[in-house]
Structures are given as C-alpha cells and as structure tokens.
Amino acid sequence: MFNPEIFFKQRLTDHMKEMNRYLRYIFNQHLLIAMLFLISGLAFYYQQWLETLAPDFPAALLIGAVFGLLVSYSPVRTLLKEADLVFLLPLEPKLHRYFKLTIGYSFFTQLYMIIVAAAALAPLFFAANLGDGFTAYLLVIAVMLIFKLWNLHMNWWMLKVRNANIRRIEQTCRVVLNVGCFWFFLRGDLIIAGVLTVLFVALLLADFSISRKQGGLAWDLLIEKDQARMQAFYRIANQFADVPHLKTKVHKLQAVVNLFTRRVKFEQKYTYDYLFRVTFVRGGDYFGLFLRLTILSGVIIYFIPNLWVQLAFALLFLYLTLFQLIGMWKHHRTIAWMDLYPVAEGTRKRALLSLLQQLAIIQAVLLSLVFLLQADVLGFVLALAAGIAFGFVFVRMYVPKRLK
Template sequence: MFDSHAFYKKRLASHMKELGRYTRYIFNGHIAFALFFFIAAVAYYYQAWLAQLPENFPTAAIIGIAFGLVVSYSPVRTLLQDPDLVFLLPAEEKMKPYFRNSIIYSFVIQLYLILLVAAALGPLYTASYPGREGNAYLLTIVVLLIFKVANLLANWWMYRTRDSNHRRLELLVRTVMNILVFYFLIAGEMLGACIVTILFAALFLYNYFLAARQAGLVWDLLLEKDQNRMQAFYRIANMFSDVPHIKSSVRKRQWLVSLVTKNIPFEKRHTFDYLYRITFVRSGDYVGMYVRLIIIGGLFIYLIPNIWVKLLFVILFLYMSSFQMMTLYQHHRTIMWLDIYPVEKTDRQHSLVKLIFQLTIFQTILFACIFILMQEYTGFLFAIVAGIVFTYVFVNGYVRRKLT
C-alpha cells in the first residue's frame, strides 16, 4: 500500500542532501567574511541612526509593509519532480499526508525570514515607542506567525485554480490586507486592525470554499512553481560551484547585445569576447545580479556617513561582483562545440578576464560618482584609486589564477 508520509520523508531527505551539497559552497570563507563585515557595519550604523531617530518617523508604515510582505510571501515547497505528474497523479487522494507535510515544512523553513525581519525591526519599534511594554511587540510577532500560517493555507488553496489572473488579484488583495493589519497594530489603532482582520477572514473562507469546489490540484502548476524556486537556488549556487542541474533561461535584449558587441573585431581571437558578452547580457541573471549589486552598494555608500567605511563598501561590492562573474567561464560547459573552436585556451581566459575587468572598472566609476553627488571630492579620488588598484590586483591575480 502506498504510504505518502513515508514517501515524503524520503523525498525530504534527498532534498536536504541536495541543499547541503551546494550551501557549503555558497557560504565559503570569502562570502562568510564579506557577510560578517556587511552585517557588522550595518548593525553599527543602524544603532547610531536609531539614536537620532526623528519623532515623526513613519515607523508604523515601515514595519507594517515589512511584516505584510513577509507573511504574504508564503510559497509551498511540494518537492515534486517531473515523473510525479505520471506516477502520483492517480494517487492524489492518498497524497494528503504528503501535502500536509509540505505545508509544515514550508512554514518551518520560512520562520527564519520572519524572525530575521522581526529582530531587525525590534530596535526601531523600541526607539519609536519607548513608552510601550516589551510584551506588545512579542504579541505582534505572535500575530505575525498566525497570519503566516493563514497565508500559507490561502496560497495552497489557490493552487487549485488555473486562472492566473485570479491568483494574482487574490494575492494583491491579501497583501494589502496584511500590510494594513500590521500597520494598525503597530500604530495602536486596534479598531482598524480588527476590521481588516475580519475582511481577511472573509477572504480566507472564500478561498477555502472556492478550493473545495475544484476537482483537484493543478499538478503542473505545483511542479512549475517548485522547479522555479529550485532553479533560483541553483542559479545562486552556480555562482560558487558547478551546478549541472541548472536550466539556462535566455532573453533577447537585442539593443543591449548590439551595444556591448558592436566594437568587437571580427577576428578568431575575439570569439570568446563576443560569446561572453552576449552570455552576460542574455543568459540567466548576470545582468540582474550586476545591477542589483550596483544599486545596493550605491545605497550603502550614500547612506553611511564615514568616508572610510564608504570606501570599504566600494571594495566589498566590487569583490562580490567580480567574484560572481567568474561563473561565466563554466556557463557553456555542456556545449561540446566550444571544444572544437580553433581558439587557444589562453584567448578564452583572456576574454573573460578582460570582461570582468571592464565591468568592475565601470562599477568603480559609478560608485565614485556617488561621492561627487555628495560633494565629497576627496572620497571620489580615493574611490577611483582604490577601485582601480583592487580591480587590477584581484582580476589579474586571483581571477586569472582560478581560470588556469
């Protein structure tokens, strides 16, 4: 007899083994040091900023939005695989323990995000409302956990409908309600919180009865959602190690491709110059990751008051960008045609080193321009010099050595 509970335990054990295999590469010595420095600097300046917090600071709105988004993001990790659409679909009635365990597992693995956000915003709450007792914030966290469970169930019931527009509308309405509930709780307006909670309960019951009328789960949707989340993890892990399971996504971006390739000479030794540039633009999340690091790094450089710490963040984000771009070298490892290209291996390595150098120098210039916006011209000169020196040493030293 088919035991879906025992089957889930085997599937979960295999999943945890897969995660552990790549997690140890992600949190290696380089990234651990960068994260430690990053968290320490943020904590120090966060505490200093709280000491000068304005009286009219919109604490309730910020915490309400943060808590509302955290509980609204409630995906259910089913751990389904492609063959399940054939072999498990006929046994859907016996899969209830499996999916119940999936919901419990999803709640447990998302607790870290809830506790992280609650811990980060706790000092802000205390600084903004010094007259309130500490139990008030703890009760808000309890409500946060209750709403997390409710959102997980509501999200699970929405997997029974194929109408993507309906799912998106339901998620939007539920997210707005979540934000309003926590805004009213933090602001101390209990009447507003009660009214929105009643509306949320009505939506919750509507989702339940709507799901009960459906014939069954949309298995292909469950599989698609779960594989998308796993592919997102693989793309992150692929920045640090070779991941054979990753599926590359390709986007056209014709105008950007023409921009980065128009000056490449039509010569054999520039073959990989062209390939790595169009790979950077069109494949995976390379451009997105590069832009995100520029935006996040720029925000920290702009907000942190100490010029020397600003320069340290310049170096930190340059390091993170150049380190993660090294995975371009292995991006086409499964394409055997590259091995028969009449191109020297040294030319291939030189093409990637040159691309990483150019991207990092461009990032250095953008970070340095932030100092000009703040009229810190000495910082601009230091950022340019430090960025160029770091780029030259790191790219021509560490990166080139790793590619040989």
C-alpha cells in the same frame, strides 16, 4: 501500500541532501567574512541612526510593510518532481496527508525570515515607542506567525486555480490586507486593524471555497512553481560550484547586448569576447546580479557618513560582484562546440579577464559617482582610484588562479 508519511520523509531527505550539497560551497570562508563585515557595519550605523530618529518618522508604516510583505511571501515547497505528473497522479486521493506535511515543512523553514526581520526591526520598534515594552513586541511576532500560517494555506488553495489573473488579484488583495493589518496594529488603531483582519479572514474563506470547487490539483502548476524555486537556488549555487541540474534561462535584452558587443571586432580572435559579453547580458542572471549589487552598494554608501567605511563597502561589493561573475567561465561547459572553435586556446581566458576588468571599471565609476552626489570630490577620487586598482589586482592575480 502507499504511505504518505514515509513518502514525505524520503522526499525531504533527498531534498536536504541536495541543498546541503551546495550550501557548503555557498557559505565558504570568503563569503562568511564578507557577510560578517557587511552586517557589522550596517548594525553600527543602524544604531547610530536610531539615536537621531525623528519623532515623525513613519516607523509603524515601515515595520508594517516589512512584516506584511514577509507573511505574504509564503510559497509551499511541495518537493514534487517532473515525473510525479505521471506516477503520482493516480495516488492524488491518498496525498492529502503528504501535502499537509509539506505545508508544515514550508512554515518551519520560513521561520528564519521572521526571526531575522523581527530581530532587525526590534530596535526601531522600541526607539519609536510603538508598544509597551518587550511583551507588546512578542504579541506582534505571535500575530505574524498566525498570519504566516494563514497565508501559507491561502497560497496552497490558490495553487489549485489555473487562472493566473485570479491568482494575481488574490495575491494583490492579500498583500494590501497584510500590510494594512500590521500597519494599523502597530499604530495602535485596533479598530481599523480589526476590520482589516475580518476582511482578511473573509478572503481566506473565499479562497477555501474557490479551491473546493476545483476538479483536482493543478499538478503542472505545482511542479512548475517548485522547480522554479529550485532553479533559483541552483543559479545562486552555480556562482560557487558546478551545478549540472541548472537550466539556463535566456533573456532577450537586445539593446543591452548591442551596447556591450558593438565594439567587439568581427575577427576570429575575438570569438570569446563576443560570446562572454552576450552571456553576461542574456545568459543566467549575471547582468541582473551586477545591477542589483551595484544599486544596493550605492544606496548603502550614500547613507553611510564615514568616508573610509564608504570606501570599504565599495570594495566589498566590488569583490562580491566579481567573485560571482567568475561563474561565466563554466556557463557553456556542456556545449561541445566551444572545443571545436578554430581559435587559440588562450583567447577564452583572455576574453573573460578582459570583460571582468571592464565590468570592474564600470562598477567602480558608478559607485564613485555616489560620492559626487554628496559633493565629496575627495571621496570620488579615492573611490575611483581604489576601485580600479582593486579590480585590476583581483582580475589579474586572483581570477587566473580561480580558473585553474
């Protein structure tokens, strides 16, 4: 006889084994040291910034927006697999308990985001005098937990609706109400916060009513959402280890491809140069990763007042970017055609090193321009020189050993 609790435990055990299999590669010593340095630096300057906090700074809006977006993002991890569309469909009436357990699992696994955000924003809450001590902040956290649970159930109910437009409208309304509730609650406007909470509860009841009218579970949508989240995790893990389950996602971006490939000569020895450049732009998330880390590091550098710490952060993000782009070496590992290319064996390695070297220079130039925005000519020169030198040493000395 089918037991939903035993089935959930089996799925959860398999899921945790799969996650732990790659987490030990992701949180390696290099990344932990980099994260420790980054968090320590940010915490130091965050504390300095709080000491000079202006009285008119919109702290309530900032904290309310973060908390509202945080509770709005409440995906339900159903732990479903593609074959379940066939084999579990006849058991749908017996899976009610199973999905309740997955909602509970999703709630507890997402608590770390609430804990991290609450710990990070607590100094700002107290510096802006938004409440009467620690008890008031605990009340805010308790409200967050309630809204998180509500959002999880609402998200689950809307997964039964196949119309994507209805889901998008509902999600937009939910985000606005979440942010508004926390914003006015932190400001002390309890009447407006109460009205928005009533509207939120009305939306919750409407979602429940809509879900009750659906014929059954949208199995294909549930599996698609769950698989998409696992693929996102695999893409991150693929930067640190070989992930055979990763499904390559291709992006068009033809204009960017032309920008990176137009100078590659149409000759046999440049076969891999062309391939790796197209892979960087269109394959996986390499190009997006490069943009995100460059923008994030530029913003951090801009707001840090100390020159030497700025340079340290520039080199840190340059290291993080290049380290993760090494994953392009294994991107085409399942394609046998590459072994049949009539090109010299060393051209593949040379092509990757050449691309990484150029990307290091591009990022070093972009980050050094941040110093020019601050009219810091010395910082511009030092950042450019240090970035290019670090990129050369990393690509020419560390990457070859990593490829072996």
